[in-house]
Amino acid sequence: MAGNSFGNLFKLTTFGESHGTAIGGIIDGCPPGIELDFEAIQHEMNRRKPGQSKIVTQRKEPDEVKFLSGIFEGKTTGTPIGFVIENANQKSKDYSHIKNAYRPSHADFVYDKKYGFRDYRGGGRSSARETASRVVAGAIAKQMLNTIQIHAYTSSVGDIFLEKPYQDLDFSKVESNIVRCPDEEYADKMIEKIKQIRKEGDTIGGTVTCVLKNVPIGLGEPVFDKLHAELGKAMLSINAVKGFEYGSGFCGAKMKGSEHNDQFNIDGSTKTNLSGGIQGGISNGMDIYFRVAFKPVATIMQDQTTIDKEGNEVEMQGKGRHDPCVVPRAVPIVEAMAALVLADYFLINKIY
């Protein structure tokens, strides 16, 4: 409720500011006896970390996770898993240009109004740095859910839309390029677009599509805690997200019932899947798929006019590092949040 926890029975609580000593979290409720693959966890961290390619922010962070509890002889013990990720990059930066000024479309203004003051050395809790803790927890959730496949990928950058349905894509190619689009032709276009945007000192938005395969029937609660409602909240809690749709999504709002209804096969599967694998808030065994919209990052390398605390107009230089497109690094975050939602419902619905 104070807003830094996610989940009910598989629960992540995170702490840490972007420019403090460290960030980290506690995973409470992870079942005992899961043999952890630490390389796989670090692999997920590497997919999210800054500096991984030329099209993302060049901040340097090794993003190595240090586990402090809840693991014994390589296996989870059922007790809370505490972990810490040190901030390598927290010192010696010059914050004078943002100390008193409110960066446009950042949280600076609302933080000052809500809390009375703020840690001005960057975005603090509103920084995407916090998502590193989510990726740790999501990586563990993935290992708990090893019968489920979770595949996210970049489906658009700016106006470059990968038009193919997910069924025509080879998910094994997502990691073969730096933009994380499984179609090479589109990937090249997207990379080119981001490079150009970066040169302009600007940023660009995009979308991530995510597919969950082999989800058992029966996950989700019928009324307020529908599976897609919880997935939606999870995605909307990621920095820069402006929209969420699943199954037919906004397109479904244009359709007729006779077109939209998914007819059954005799085995209980459906001939079409406009429902997106969820009916009445409960998984029906078909693929769950959804799409998440990311706005362009607010930090740009262009000068902007803004105001300071006292309401004076000030010029703000575009300097430092910036992330021209958040989408490639958002792919593992979307997967992590999906894994957290599924892990929680696995426990709530007593499947694990």
Added chain:
Amino acid sequence: MAGNSFGNLFKLTTFGESHGTAIGGIIDGCPPGIELDFEAIQHEMNRRKPGQSKIVTQRKEPDEVKFLSGIFEGKTTGTPIGFVIENANQKSKDYSHIKNAYRPSHADFVYDKKYGFRDYRGGGRSSARETASRVVAGAIAKQMLNTIQIHAYTSSVGDIFLEKPYQDLDFSKVESNIVRCPDEEYADKMIEKIKQIRKEGDTIGGTVTCVLKNVPIGLGEPVFDKLHAELGKAMLSINAVKGFEYGSGFCGAKMKGSEHNDQFNIDGSTKTNLSGGIQGGISNGMDIYFRVAFKPVATIMQDQTTIDKEGNEVEMQGKGRHDPCVVPRAVPIVEAMAALVLADYFLINKIY
């Protein structure tokens, strides 16, 4: 967690099946001393109730709320408000055509798989009838939040899209037509569309746009419980919703940062509002606006082939009553859920 409660400090828990004796709920956490306008509550109920016009389902339900507790001498006491709405229409219907068959794109199949059996006399908890209880609670939340304006309206039906920005609309006209679109010309087209769809025994989807005016700065929590994440979950928990976007939404994913950033005026307001009134998950005092996509209702008056419990293919007749377009009745539900989210954050953030 068992999924029938919404909110933390202003919390609604609902009960009741569409064809049981009654539905109802408990509102826990409503502050004491609010003088209730019972006519205004019933007015909201009437906006949602079936049979209100020719373009919605003709099921007859008076939908009168009976309050059982928490109110004394016309004012809330701070204790839980229990209420009941009787089901007028629960008897004598012939369910034989759906008792064993799974209606396509309904929750029948997943309920049977999840719970082992189900109340086959209709949708049970998955019926939109449950939303009547939300409207009761939302109407009370609205009265608690009487400095805020909550305006929802029908922004599309099928492919008829009201293209005007909300700033150009006169919200006082929303209730002047049965489809709840504040633009008369578009309203007429939408009504015509729904009438035609109803004749075909079909259904059609649409979208609802909602605008929250005069929300104080500082509502929302920075990380997992961002204000828009909670609004998104609230909307996605409404039956038939497939998508949610706020501010620039999916369009924002095509934009550049230099276009998308909302520049400040010296009073702290912003020149543009692509952020949609929320930055870093926290309200910034600008209008909050969002759009919700509704799929077409699954019950159609056309014959469909489906399966029964035993996996036999069966023919299902399209008979009874149907709701050709859920959107006009969804307008007050969207408002109610928005009011519940705001009421909860008012208490969490100690503004009330």
Added chain:
Amino acid sequence: MAGNSFGNLFKLTTFGESHGTAIGGIIDGCPPGIELDFEAIQHEMNRRKPGQSKIVTQRKEPDEVKFLSGIFEGKTTGTPIGFVIENANQKSKDYSHIKNAYRPSHADFVYDKKYGFRDYRGGGRSSARETASRVVAGAIAKQMLNTIQIHAYTSSVGDIFLEKPYQDLDFSKVESNIVRCPDEEYADKMIEKIKQIRKEGDTIGGTVTCVLKNVPIGLGEPVFDKLHAELGKAMLSINAVKGFEYGSGFCGAKMKGSEHNDQFNIDGSTKTNLSGGIQGGISNGMDIYFRVAFKPVATIMQDQTTIDKEGNEVEMQGKGRHDPCVVPRAVPIVEAMAALVLADYFLINKIY
């Protein structure tokens, strides 16, 4: 959090004032498929209800439960169980003597201070009438947990203490007398005591002991949500409770470790059971037993000097009905709360 819900996965939310139209509640999370014995539920209600014998309050309430949802063809459906109990006795009483006066050791004063005003027609939410809803939910929880035996009994009234250990008692005799003490000799003394107290227009306190047999190993969480911590909270939430101890309890605080440690038998059971069936917050398969202290009821039939809202000293007559000893009626409430705690942990620990 607004305080009218108990439990996490098996959750009861209650509503209703002592002199309103009705009280009731919602049970959320009850598993589907439980064939309910409605007579057994009413039997529990009758054990709690006023007017059941000469040694309890003579208020007349039939206390018949009306279920509104969540049950189909006699079985739970897994959806929320809404229920209502009408208040027969809510009218025509003369409240003038308590309308403005604060009854000593009642909640009148704090309610006025906390909420600004109160429903002066009795204790409102602070009345023990609210516990009727707990008994309904507890009776259903008992049926869910039918492999566990839950036995509460009156172990003291005033200074009459049943000194025998619970192992020497025949629980089948608890209902054979109106004070609910399984030892006839002591029961007679207790009844005599209460009759005398009633004649004096006074009230008397007492204790209830409760034994839970056949609880599976592994219920409870190691740190904050220890099984006995949750039992303690449950008991302390019952009106008039001033203390809780389990296992060796306060006596254990006088002992040495060498005396107190429960040595193991080779089957994992223990030779003694000073631990009270719980070690490290987790059930160990031995009997769980605890004791609950109830203060004397504050309403007495003697005149008292008190103050009114304005701080004037006023004389308050002792008139109306009073409950000379709450303990006999508290026995089923203690059992109900124990059942609710166990049901919740059954689901949390995935035993059901």
Added chain:
Amino acid sequence: MAGNSFGNLFKLTTFGESHGTAIGGIIDGCPPGIELDFEAIQHEMNRRKPGQSKIVTQRKEPDEVKFLSGIFEGKTTGTPIGFVIENANQKSKDYSHIKNAYRPSHADFVYDKKYGFRDYRGGGRSSARETASRVVAGAIAKQMLNTIQIHAYTSSVGDIFLEKPYQDLDFSKVESNIVRCPDEEYADKMIEKIKQIRKEGDTIGGTVTCVLKNVPIGLGEPVFDKLHAELGKAMLSINAVKGFEYGSGFCGAKMKGSEHNDQFNIDGSTKTNLSGGIQGGISNGMDIYFRVAFKPVATIMQDQTTIDKEGNEVEMQGKGRHDPCVVPRAVPIVEAMAALVLADYFLINKIY
């Protein structure tokens, strides 16, 4: 729910095993702008830490807290406060005597049954070491609640009972002796008792009494979340606690209503305070006082016969270090938990 969090709006989540790398926690919901006195925090840590005197366990732990987030320029920021306490003493100990054996009245047996295996290097999460994290959070809560006085003290050790009412004690003397009893004569007797018990290789139980002065009227919720129910749960969640009573407690169960009722003074205070500062679950402005019973520590320096995992009888040597009486170190833990409960209700009831 997974049991490692306490509180709702002021919420502590802890992690860490007694013999792992570190323990720690996250405090979520602490209001912004509190200027922290770090020496005062360390002072509380020192009151709890092992090795502080001859009558407690001689394990060496500096127990220095390292804060990782949520604090900027010495003040809380309103974001989660992450902290870590390194375990100095986690290595090189010989666990062979307890690796497979179940120590009597420890949690070893139930952990193995519940989780399938356990970290055998000590008590893991069931160790009282976890309470160090509670003391950190409690120390911060105390600073938030600086208008309230929280005084706990040792009120009995074994059969040595400090008979004086708390009103006759000088709380400033609690820290003047190593057993934390404000009466010197009794303190000496208690210390002597513990020294003798230590020589015997045995342990002894005792009680802690706690007084909360200057608590504002109106804290607590009327039904399930009564203030004393939450205090009771908090205390019962501390290792080795077997009982809790507040106000008149178990003695109140012997009294008559005419004796027990607290008559009002005209200012709303009461002439007596058998209610213990709480009526109907809500603070009434009088002193809150309660008593907590601690059993003797299970680890003794005497040989015991027990069983191993396979059910074989084994001899277990009493070796290593032991804590002859947990009560002196429990005093700051009781205070910390009381502070956490009050801090949470301050926020829930919007007093802060």
